[in-house]
Amino acid sequence: MASVESRVTRRNGRGTKVYDVRFRDPDGRQRKKTFAKKGDADRFAATVEADKLRGQYVDHSDRTTVAEYARAWAAARPHRPTTARRVSSLIETHIAGTRLGDRRLSAVRPSEVQTWASDRAHVLAPSTLRNLVSLLRSIYASAVLDRLAASSPVVRVALPRHERARVVPLTVAQVQALADAMPARNRAMVLTQAGLGLRIGELLSLRLEDVDFLRRTVRVEWQIAPGSKMRSEPKTPRSRRTLPLPQVVADALAAHIHQFPPGADGSLFTTTTGAVYRHDYYGSMILASAVERAGLPAGTTSHDLRHHFASVLLAAGESVVAVAERLGHENAALVLSTYGHLMPDSEERTRRAIDEAWCAITVPSEQAASG
Structure with a gap:
């Protein structure tokens, strides 16, 4: 239990009475805090014991920044x-x-x-x-x-309003124009990413053994992280997935493999020296130059090819859950928040839903009036 003891301190020849509160912290270490008034000392002693019982003790003498x-x-x-x-x-x-x-x-x-x-x-x-x-x-x-702070001061923080711009996906014609503007060695990379919805790291790490032309599937097993040329585990467990291989992608890959054989480790997309591409070199140099040559909107990146993939699936009536799985998302919420405005016939469905709901009320009313 905390104890309060009085003592007299002398300064400039004058004696001053002070009160020491002695107590042990939750780790058993002896502590002391001094007060000029007995009432303050008593209140502190009672509070520190109550905080220990509630598990809310905070060491205010700790100097950690x-x-x-x-x-x-x-x-x-x-x-x-x-x-x-x-x-x-x-x-x-x-x-x-x-x-x-x-x-x-x-x-x-x-x-x-x-x-x-x-x-x-x-x-x-x-x-x-x-x-x-x-x-x-x-x-x-x-x-x-860790009992180093009594409560968090990060509460009700006012931040600038931010309206995320709606995704405007590339059309098939724009993706084809981008592929045509790429160097021959990289043309299939555009079609592969647009046709499979891969992240750029997943695209760069793709190997020959990941593509099953017979079963028409592609297995995503690895990624290449930014700033690296080494394969590492995908972003999340859901990122490991098997994707349907569209014919347009199969044809592009087959032609690419015939013209540019895979690297020694099976990498499908390599530089002239046989190394895999780095994010920055492929995205900022090769793809960015092709975007400009193709006349695509400024700021178009490889991620826009994922947006294109999702928009094509949604326009074809694919479910939001299926699109989330194809993209490697943990859940469908991100798909809805990002691409909800691209859902087909959403405006017409809204009109029909409201009209049908009100029709059940207006029709009987009209019959009653005519009767």
Whole structure:
């Protein structure tokens, strides 16, 4: 139990009475806090014992900063290498590199978090800022569990309004124009990504053994992460999937394999030296140049070929669940939020649904009036 003891301190020849609260923290370490008034000491003693019983004790003498704890939190997370690099970059640049990062973890107030978020809004895109605030929220949730903060100050953070632009998918004619504008060695890559809906990392890692021309399927087993030339596990467990092989893709791959034999490890798409492509070289150099030559909208990337794939399936009446599986998404929610406006005949279905619902009321009313 916490105890309160009085003593006299002397300064400049004068004696002053103070009150020491002695207690043990949840780890059994002896602690002391001094007060000038007995009432304050008594209240603290009662509060600290109650906090220990409720499991809400916080060591306010701990000097750990937000940046220090954030680094330790990130190091303990089971992040994939690419995720770990991204999280580390966010922490070092936008937390450790700001005034918030130097603040004591337990002393940060919600108003300070709001000031920090408003400052970051000047240098970050709205979507990146939301990810950053979510990261800080997770860090503080862990700090609360570790009893290094009484509560999280990352609450009710006002962020700039962000309206995500609606996806305008490439047409078949535009995809064909892009393929025609590519160097011969890369032409099949456009048709393969557009016809299978692959992520760029999945496209670059595709091997001959992943393609079953007889059963007309393609197995997605690996990806090549940004900044790497080595195969690694796919983004999520759902990313491992078997895809139907359309004839247009089968023909493009067969022609490609005949003209450009696979690499020593079976890689279908390789450079002239036999190496697999890096994300940045393929996307920023080869594909970007072809986009300009084909006259496609500025900003078109390889990801637009995934959008094209999804839009074609939805227009053909494929279910949202099936499209999510083909894309390797964890659930269909992302498909609905991204491509819901592309669902076929949605406007006509809306009109028909409302008219049919009201028809059941208006018809009897008209009959009663005529009677």
